[in-house]
Amino acid sequence: MVADSETDAVPCPACSSQSTETLLRLPSVPVHVGLLWSSPERAAQCPKGEMVLSLCAHCGYAWNSAFQIANLDYEQDYDNALHHSPKFAEWEAALAEGLVERHDLHGRRLAEIGCGDGRFLSSLCLAGENFGIGFEPGHNPDRVSDLVSRAGVEIIDEYADATSLRGYEVDFVASRHVLEHLPEPLMLVEAIRGGLVGGGAVYVEVPNFSWALERGAFEDLMYEHCGYYTPETLAHLLHRTGFSEVVASSTFDGLFAAVEAVAADGVACDDPIDPAVVERIRHDVVALGTRIERVATEFAKRRDEGQRLVAWGGGARAVGLMNLVESADAVDFVVDINPRKQGTFVTGTGHPIVAPEHLRHEQPDAVLIVNPVYTDEIAQMLTDLGVDADLISI
Ligand SMILES: [Zn+2]
Incomplete structure (x- = not known):
């Protein structure tokens, strides 16, 4: 593990800027952290990958520039523990109601990219008598929310790409906890922009990198997440794609970064984000590396004793x-x-x-x-x- 700062020429996947640098190299991390192993040999031999955390000085995007999607096995059965928390369920219900109210979603056509079991999209539809279409690769009809049939939501078993939304004329698109998995985030945001009718709105939510950095939470650097966003980075991504009325925030006690915006006839804006924000991210990532090295020194000292x-x-x-x-x-x-x-x-x-x-x-x-x-x-x-x-x- 080396914490260094070096200039390299890898362009930023979120804004194409060449002003990028490498901050942290983690040569071998497990590609799936949530699995339980019954033997030490199998645990030690689990699939691993390299993480090279790079940072863009133009838009503040941090990403694993050594990420290889082929290393991931999405056949693994995942269960998002948050769904079982009453606090989360309450927060999510309020989010759906707030979006319906703020964007006047009544009798509209809505889409969600990465809709999971369809629960959130169904809540949006039920709150405003909307029609919903969800995209979820690997969708299992036996594991959908019981709200899906009540809301009449249709779930399509495929990845959403640049053409998926064409022909649906949607008024609103939500995408939650998808963007951080994508090596080319710009493509998804452009696809959303292209699929929305004029005046349509978008809601995007991801883990908040600021939250992790403020707490030194190095466990949030996980192979499955190739992109790391602060609210400022998310806002830049939407401005750059031609959205207007962009409002970015930290939400759910700061754990998530979220952005809402409108597909008005705005002019794409690629102004750099506040350099102080980039400097804060750089400082905190380097501090993360220092903390890991300090633990390593302490371990080695006690082992030698x-x-x-x-x-x-x-x-x-x-x-x-x-x-x-x-x-x-x-x-x-x-x-x-x-x-x-x-x-x-x-x-x-x-x-x-x-x-x-x-x-x-x-x-x-x-x-x-x-x-x-x-x-x-x-x-x-x-x-x-x-x-x-x-x-x-x-
Ligand atoms: Zn960038």
């Missing part, structure tokens, strides 16, 4: 940490309170994931707190287990 080191927390953050830190072999195992994870092995490295009770017999010298939010809780559990160890935070 013959200490027993374990990590607490087996989620996506642990997967990121164990795979990015070169000296992660200094860690004997990972503790997790989730029984479903206990007995499995960390993707990419094969560290065993064990129950907290395991520590009674092991008596580690130091426990790495993977997620500092839980420091107090973990300290209490260690005391209850009779474990006296240094706590290391990152």
